[in-house]
Amino acid sequence: MQIPQIVPSGHACGAEVVGVDLSAPGPLTTEALRQALREHLAVVVRGRLLSDEYLLALGGIFGTPEMQGVSVLNQQSDDVRQEHLVVSNRMTLERPTGTRGRGDPLWQTELSYRMRPCSIALLHALEVPAAGGDIAFANQYLAYERLPEDLKARIDGRMLLHDESLLDDGRLRKGHDEVTDPRESTGAQHRIVRTHPESRRKALYLGRRRNAWIIGLPLEESERLLDALWEHASRSEWVWTHQWQAGDTLIWDNRCLIHRQALAGAGEDWLIHRVQIRGEVPR
Numbered sequence: 001m002q003i004p005q006i007v008p009s010g011h012a013c014g015a016e017v018v019g020v021d022l023s024a025p026g027p028l029t030t031e032a033l034r035q036a037l038r039e040h041l042a043v044v045v046r047g048r049l050l051s052d053e054y055l056l057a058l059g060g061i062f063g064t065p066e067m068q069g070v071s072v073l074n075q076q077s078d079d080v081r082q083e084h085l086v087v088s089n090r091m092t093l094e095r096p097t098g099t100r101g102r103g104d105p106l107w108q109t110e111l112s113y114r115m116r117p118c119s120i121a122l123l124h125a126l127e128v129p130a131a132g133g134d135i136a137f138a139n140q141y142l143a144y145e146r147l148p149e150d151l152k153a154r155i156d157g158r159m160l161l162h163d164e165s166l167l168d169d170g171r172l173r174k175g176h177d178e179v180t181d182p183r184e185s186t187g188a189q190h191r192i193v194r195t196h197p198e199s200r201r202k203a204l205y206l207g208r209r210r211n212a213w214i215i216g217l218p219l220e221e222s223e224r225l226l227d228a229l230w231e232h233a234s235r236s237e238w239v240w241t242h243q244w245q246a247g248d249t250l251i252w253d254n255r256c257l258i259h260r261q262a263l264a265g266a267g268e269d270w271l272i273h274r275v276q277i278r279g280e281v282p283r
Helices: 027-040 052-059 140-145 149-155 219-233
Strands: 005-008 015-018 042-045 085-088 120-127 134-139 159-161 189-191 193-195 202-204 239-243 249-253 257-262 271-276
Touching (some): 052 271, 134 140
Antiparallel strands (some): 134 239, 193 202
């Protein structure tokens, strides 16, 4: 039996786990994946295409896979009632419920507009461009720990309104009106600094930039402060970038990372399936 190995990326986050079979993860594989996540926050396993059944079973190692599309307003989107999401730029999919990659890639946290955002996210690449497709992660533990003291003081105890009106690619979500004033948007309210329930470390928790508002601040002051926080949160010192290959499975801790996926405009079809694990209310 091959012993799993964890190969760190050498950056602020990220590692590859080799010597594992994700279609039949035994105790050694399970512990290697959990250890890699604890230590490196984002994990990649390369080289084997998985069915949705296997992908959901893999997600079950980390908790309970949950339905896609739950929002603060409507609780469950009519568009997405399955436990995996199709992310693609194809226009002829039987169930084209994922983003089609329009617009510039933006840094974000998965589903921060929910009261209970997902804890762990998984992406499995079935088809990817031969060149040009990548996904980047930024370590928000380090972003908070190395935040200038004046910025730390300004966000201490502050809450952020996470807008849910827009999809990842900037399109208006079904059933929502266009937001012209972030103070009037709908979505969950979370602390800007959250404490990880397992590691007990503090991390910046910014969600997405569009239509966000630091509750209680004048809008102009909120905008300036958010600009400063996002500039710091996405600095290259905290970033690891992964180049996609077909058969890659990426698993990351959504509570302490932001990510940015750049597959749009690569000139070829891409098809990725996503599973997300039910999380807790951020504290």
